[in-house]
Amino acid sequence: MTETCLLEPEHWVERHGDVLFRYALRRLGDAHQAENVVQEALLAALEGQGRFSGRSTERTWLVGILKHKVLDIFRRGRRAGEVEDIETAADQALDDAFDGRGHWVSGPARWSQPDKAMESRQFLQVLTLCLEGLTQVQAQAFTLREMDGLQTEEICKVLGVSTTHLGVLLHRARGRLRSCLEGRWFAGAEVG
Amino acid sequence: MLSCKDTTRLASDAMDRELPFWQRTQLRLHLMMCKHCARYVDQLQKLRVFAGDYDASVGDEEPQGGLDEEAKGRLERALKAKLESPPGNQEDPA
Numbered sequence: 537m538t539e540t541c542l543l544e545p546e547h548w549v550e551r552h553g554d555v556l557f558r559y560a561l562r563r564l565g566d567a568h569q570a571e572n573v574v575q576e577a578l579l580a581a582l583e584g585q586g587r588f589s590g591r592s593t594e595r596t597w598l599v600g601i602l603k604h605k606v607l608d609i610f611r612r613g614r615r616a617g618e619v620e621d622i623e624t625a626a627d628q629a630l631d632d633a634f635d636g637r638g639h640w641v642s643g644p645a646r647w648s649q650p651d652k653a654m655e656s657r658q659f660l661q662v663l664t665l666c667l668e669g670l671t672q673v674q675a676q677a678f679t680l681r682e683m684d685g686l687q688t689e690e691i692c693k694v695l696g697v698s699t700t701h702l703g704v705l706l707h708r709a710r711g712r713l714r715s716c717l718e719g720r721w722f723a724g725a726e727v728g
Numbered sequence: 729m730l731s732c733k734d735t736t737r738l739a740s741d742a743m744d745r746e747l748p749f750w751q752r753t754q755l756r757l758h759l760m761m762c763k764h765c766a767r768y769v770d771q772l773q774k775l776r777v778f779a780g781d782y783d784a785s786v787g788d789e790e791p792q793g794g795l796d797e798e799a800k801g802r803l804e805r806a807l808k809a810k811l812e813s814p815p816g817n818q819e820d821p822a
Binding site: 549559634639679684 | 731732733734736737740741743744745763764765767768771772774775776777778779780781782783785786787793794795799800802803804806807808810811
């Protein structure tokens, strides 16, 4: 035991509990489920202590384990056909932005001070709210792509969808989030 | 000529994979001429930045949004139970 970086499981909850919980909550959107998966990850970490090399920090190592546990939940959540049922119908809210020939009815509004948004804690809450407004599989697709930065092939495997289908999911997730943020946060911006 | 509706779909695809040359050209042409779609694409890029920052913000010290005391207690107890159980116990005898 010559490593400078030792694991101290008795301090995990106090030192990393909040971060791990928020990580899970941002991906699962459910506090109860988030707590459960954090527990699952901590127990798995305890069992796998021997695999900790000391090259990363304790926290990074724990987040890595949690990440895999969250992906497992995404995988388990998909029953064959389920995605098809939810997503083959047209998305009325998005379609309504266009007229019969596919032109914008009024077009996206100009956002005022988008660079300042992330400095605000309320904006984080609005973002959370908007993510909750997506269907579960849309939110998962968006999370895997834009938060975890996974490539499309990997996401298709996790969610059990085709490339085309993932394209639809991401397009809808982005479109809905864009208009939700516009309505709930950037609404003060002038159009034009 | 692409419609605006088709353009929004293609613009989303372009964020995830490289489009074939012809689609890429059509998209670029449309965005050069259409202020609305150009703005839409710009906002999707901002959304990507927001998502990255949102995820990174798990490490920020926040007064709320973490585990409550009860949940911490539950996690502590679960860890403690496992720490104190002898290694042999992990295999279910049943």
